[in-house]
Amino acid sequence: MPVFARSSASPDTRRAYRTGAPFIVLIALGAGACGSHAASDAAAKSAADQQAAAAKVKAPPAPPPPADPPKAQKLASEILSVPDKAWVFSFEGSAASDKAKADCDARFEKDPAGRARCIAKARDAFSADAMEFTRDDAGKDVWVIYKTKNKRLIKVYSVEIEYGEQDQDSVQIKKLGHEVGKPLLFADVQQFKVKLGGEYSLELQDDKQGLLSYDARLGYFSTQ
Secondary structure (H helix, E strand, O other): OOOOOOOOOOOHHHHHHHOHHHHHHHHHHHHHHHHHHHHHHHHHHHHHHHHHHHOOOOOOOOOOOOOOOEEEEEEEHHHOOOOEEEEEEOOOHHHHHHHHHHHHHHHOOOOOOHHHHHHHHHHHHHOOOOOOEEEEEOOEEEEEEEEOOEEEEEEEEEEHHHHHEEEEEEEEEEEEEEEEEOOOOOOOOOOOEEEEEEOOOOEEEEEEOOEEEEEEEEHHHOOO
């Protein structure tokens, strides 16, 4: 008869084992172990699901960087009076060009060379070739007109001025006196308007000359 070691198993378990039911006991014990593992796996899966769900929650977008403050736009008088900035007459953009072309086309319809000479003569007849809005030695604002002679610029007129009503695109110019030389433009008016086309072009409307166009050139006077 086999001798069994003393066990801590319950009386029912020892009785079942003595009656020939050891496999039932093992199955029951295995089922208990499987249940414990299943609970552990479920807990692990739940934690993983929570982590995955947390990962799917998008963080709020970062706020955009603060915008740079808008740059203050220049007034027309500031654009006009940039140091060493010349305003050079643009014949092609002025009313004189249209008038000369119409006149020369009619007179030299079958003579291209004659037409070219006619247009060049009309261009040369206009003598307010360049201008600047600057300050004199006393620090006063002045308007100066130049004409070209023998490929050199000659100052022919200057007048003290005051800038009136203005915005970024136009400014009223008022003559204050102290004229030097003969005015080639706006001879009979004390005030006129300058209309800008950006920082590098302007237009004047003269009663006698019509529309006049000028283009800006930096360093123009210093190279003449």
